[in-house]
Amino acid sequence: MSENVNTNATQSAPVAKKKLGVKARVQKFGSALSNMVMPNIGAFIAWGLITAIFMAGGWWPNAGLAKMIQPMVHYLLPLLIAFTGGTLFAGHRGGVVGAIATMGVIVGSSIPMFIGAMIMGPLGGWCIKKWDDAISDKIKSGFEMLVNNFSAGIIGMLLAILGYFAIGPLVAGASAAMAAGVDWIIKMKLLPLANVFIEPAKILFLNNAINQGILTPLGIQAASSAGKSILFLLEPDPGPGLGVLLAFALFGKGTAKASAPSAIIIHFLGGIHEIYFPYVLMKPALFLAVIAGGVTGTATFSLLNVGLRSTPSPGSIISLLLMSPKSVSNYIGLIIGVTLATLASFIVAAIVLKRDKSTDSDDLAAAQGKMSDMKSGNTEAGSATDAEPADVIASYKDVDHIIFACDAGMGSSAMGASLLRDKVKKAGISMSVTNTAISNLKDEPGLLVITQNELADRAAQKAPHALRLAVDNFLSSPKYDQVVVNLKARDQVSETAPASAAPQATADAPDELPANLDLSVVDEIVFVHHDGHLGTATMATSLMKDRVKKANKHVSVKNLGIDELADNNSLLVVSSAEAAKNLKTRYTQVQVLITDDLLSSPKYDKMVSELK
Incomplete structure (x- = not known):
């Protein structure tokens, strides 16, 4: 009878913030990086398509249109990242100062300054926020606009100078060292070993941090000179997850077997990789399957010299093909790599499932909950694990909007919000159901926030007074029906009280x-x-x-x-x-x-x- 909801949503007393564990801190740092990139993925895709289509050797070469390639990668993309990073600290004003500061590292370097933008953007936002906090109550009436505009300009100028003389050279040196390290790993044929760490980290909800925060900046730096990069394929490769889902479709049991075919479509064509994470978590031996698939795929891509023009987002086979250079050998190598990754993952997963003689319940939702609890190692403070039904209903009395919060605010949380929105609508309940990145979550009145179990601690920090619900998987949680039942029951209590009397x-x-x-x-x-x-x-x-x-x-x-x-x-x-x-x-x-x-x-x- 557990629903893992926080029933202290209506308390007005201050709530002590829970200290984050090491894993949550890593996730928070990775989210900070990915949250600067993810909102601008459309620009990265646009740059990748322009490069693939109009550059010399592209699908339809055009020297005039190809002139956009270098300015976009050197100026537009870093400035977008910097502006987004600045807004995370101080809204639009922070974004402007962050963008100004980033111009210093851009003009002071000859390489695309993505890492520099990830430093200077948030630094600019943080500096202007601290300045505003310090002097906002000291400005004489009528001088607010003058002080605000000049302070943003002066701080932005000083940070740009700092970026030009100090941060830019340091980042350029570090980027060159990292690029040299990656090149050495590729030449030594050791790159496939990266998937030994990448695949488990993905399933622990670090996928956006790894791809958008680390691999994408390094990949674009390599692709701007070489025309393509294998780094864009390390995390988005759908092969490992596809192999696991195929194994469940053929050798799984109960709900897991029945749901696997639809999960395959969402994963392989839709590119929402989070759909296969619970299948792996319900049988930890399947970590070996995704590792085998990832290593096999990367080894194949490396052997056949396969790469992409830009990062594919979402990680579907369609996105991978669209981001591929115009090269028959690259297309063939890409398909072979994904196929072999799928096959390797499938073989290992099939062996694991065939050897499984457990007679326990094969219900996927129950297995998801059990494995998620083992994975997170804790439960959310204030959860109503043994709450009475009436208490649970009462905890929903002030809820007037629902927000799904995930690491990046896209992908799985958008699909989860869509699923619940449809259920709420069919139940005749008027309720706003939206999604956002957990870093943008606010402690609003009347809020029910739904997160994955892995992000429950961070949700408690961002929205301590909200009603909070942790689920195992945004795409297939039985708790959505319980939310609808609780909302409907809440409304029914208020409607039937006079009639009952x-x-x-x-x-x-x-x-x-x-x-x-x-x-x-x-x-x-x-x-x-x-x-x-x-x-x-x-x-x-x-x-x-x-x-x-x-x-x-x-x-x-x-x-x-x-x-x-x-x-x-x-x-x-x-x-x-x-x-x-x-x-x-x-x-x-x-x-x-x-x-x-x-x-x-x-x-x-x-x-x-x-x-x-």
Whole structure:
């Protein structure tokens, strides 16, 4: 009956910030890097397409249009990164100062200054924020615009000078050293070993930090001179994940086997790699499968001299092909590399699954939760693991919008928001459901924030007063149904309270009770549940207890399993039409009330009024 929600959402007292662990700190740093790149991925793709199409040797060479290539990679892309980094600290004003500061490192270097932009952008935002905090209450009235504009210009100028003389040369030297190191690793045929670390790190939600924060800047630096880079393929290669999903589709069990085919489409064509992470986490031996796939794919790309023009985002096979240079050998090598990566991952995963003799529940959602708890090693402070149904409903009373927060605010969180938005809409609930990067999360009133378990600690820091829900997988969590049930139950409580207090006012409900019901002998009402989770039957039980209590009726209300019922006519079972068929095959004496809506049936008021 666990839902792992924070029930302290309505407290007004200050909440102590929880100290982040080492893994969370690494994720936070990686997110800071990727959050400067991810919002600007469209610009990177535009540069990659212009390069692939119009450069000499491209699909349709055009010397005039090709003139955009160098200015974009040297000026536009670093300045976009710097502006985004500055806004993370001080909004648009911080972005402007960060961009000014970055011009110093750009003009002071002959290489694309992406790493320099990742330093100077946030530095500019931080400096102007500290300045504003220090003097904002000391500015004379009427001089605000003058001081603000000149302070931004002066600070930006000083930082640009600092970047030109100090930061730029240091970053250029460090970039040259890193590039030389990467070149040495490639020449020594050691690059495939990087996937021994990359593949597990991806599944621990460091994929954006690795790709956008490290590999993309180094890859663009290499591609600007060589025309392509293998670094763009190390993390986005869909082969390792595809192999695992294919193995589950053929040799998996239960829900995991049934859901694998649709996950393949989302992963391979949609490029949302997070979809396969829970499949690996439910059987840790499958880490060997993705490592084998990653190493095989990178070794093949290296052997066949395969690379991409720019970073593919999302990491789908379609994006990989679009970012490939116009070269038959590169296309063939790319397809061979992805295929061999898939095959290697599939073989190892198939062996693991075939050797698995466990007789435990094969429910994917349960396995996801178990493995995620083992992976994170903790639960969120203030979670309602043993909360009563009424308490859980009450915790939702102020919720008026829902935000999905993930590492980069794109991809899986966008799909999770779309899934829940559809469920909320179908339930007839008017509720905003959006997504964002966790670094942009704000502690807003009326907020329900949904994150992956791995990001629960950071969500607690960013939004300590919000209602928080941690899920194992944005793309297939059973908790979405529970959220909808809780919201619907919350609304129903407020709507039915007056009616419950005066049942005679709704005695003429349109749905009449069956004539064969004898409510005068009923001393117990039961809602039958079908699993151990907090669900509709549990919510309905809580609501019915309130109805019976307010009507001053002496009848107990319970939530029991279908095998726990006593077969006598003093028991009234409330169920759906489908569940009623099963009941009638097991019991002959119990009375059954069939309803389409366990939470808010129009039959309830009349039923309660006729109880003894």
